[in-house]
Amino acid sequence: MLPSLFISHGSPMLALEPGASGPALARLAAELARPKAIVVVSAHWESRELWVSGHPHPETWHDFGGFPAALYAVQYPAPGEPALAERLTSLLCDAGLPARLDPKRPFDHGVWVPLSLMYPAADIPVVQVSLPSQMGPQLQERVGKALAQLREEDILLIGSGSITHNLRELDWHAGPESVEPWALAFRDWMIDKLAADDTPALHDYRQQAPFAVRNHPSDEHLLPLYFARGAGGRFGIAHQGFTLGALGMDIYRFD
Numbered sequence: 001m002l003p004s005l006f007i008s009h010g011s012p013m014l015a016l017e018p019g020a021s022g023p024a025l026a027r028l029a030a031e032l033a034r035p036k037a038i039v040v041v042s043a044h045w046e047s048r049e050l051w052v053s054g055h056p057h058p059e060t061w062h063d064f065g066g067f068p069a070a071l072y073a074v075q076y077p078a079p080g081e082p083a084l085a086e087r088l089t090s091l092l093c094d095a096g097l098p099a100r101l102d103p104k105r106p107f108d109h110g111v112w113v114p115l116s117l118m119y120p121a122a123d124i125p126v127v128q129v130s131l132p133s134q135m136g137p138q139l140q141e142r143v144g145k146a147l148a149q150l151r152e153e154d155i156l157l158i159g160s161g162s163i164t165h166n167l168r169e170l171d172w173h174a175g176p177e178s179v180e181p182w183a184l185a186f187r188d189w190m191i192d193k194l195a196a197d198d199t200p201a202l203h204d205y206r207q208q209a210p211f212a213v214r215n216h217p218s219d220e221h222l223l224p225l226y227f228a229r230g231a232g233g234r235f236g237i238a239h240q241g242f243t244l245g246a247l248g249m250d251i252y253r254f255d
Helices: 020-032 082-093 109-118 134-151 183-196 199-203 224-233
Strands: 004-008 038-045 050-053 099-103 125-129 155-161 233-241 251-254
Touching: 004 020, 004 134, 004 224, 020 109, 020 233, 020 251, 038 082, 038 134, 038 224, 050 082, 082 099, 099 199, 099 251, 109 125, 109 155, 125 134, 134 199, 134 224, 155 224, 183 199, 183 233, 183 251, 199 251, 224 233, 224 251
Parallel strands: 004 155, 038 125, 038 155, 050 099
Antiparallel strands: 004 251, 050 125, 233 251
């Protein structure tokens, strides 16, 4: 059975400058059985209600500005899978989580950046589920649990965000060995609580974790972690690291 994954997708430049994360993602993909399809909850599809992408051929959306022209030329032409999308809406509705199909949703960079490093052939169908970020960690775990059975059918479930995400405090000149203590303290607290399966602490992370608000001024980039946790089992670390001083690049798996 496939694990569920939490992937810190970092800057969009990861697609062109993969650093240590690119090889880690490629190794992880090589270790896993080839998925029949991939379901992604991305930090970059915030919504008030639950939506599921139903486009058969989603476009690659360059949902950012100010980057080199080469990044805007990157395409990830993976197909969608409308039949799977309809099934996801049914599973969510059956779990008391009403969801609707979005027939036009393109792939945001929280989807195509990590997948371009894991499955560069772009030949595996991909469906997105939106992120009702105002509903917090509990909702994301419920969404993960509602879809967890898909792991038994060789469908890979991914939460794509970032273990730390304060863009205003990044050091664009920092080397890979430079890590801010406040970012490290938060990341290590999260790992401790995930390993201990401490649900109350994890759900209350904004009050209990060190430097929580500094690491996540808003929590949309952490919430996909809770989707992956809800969908999976035992916590494990596939990769650890930081870039730009405070941007966590960790990858976790839940077997």
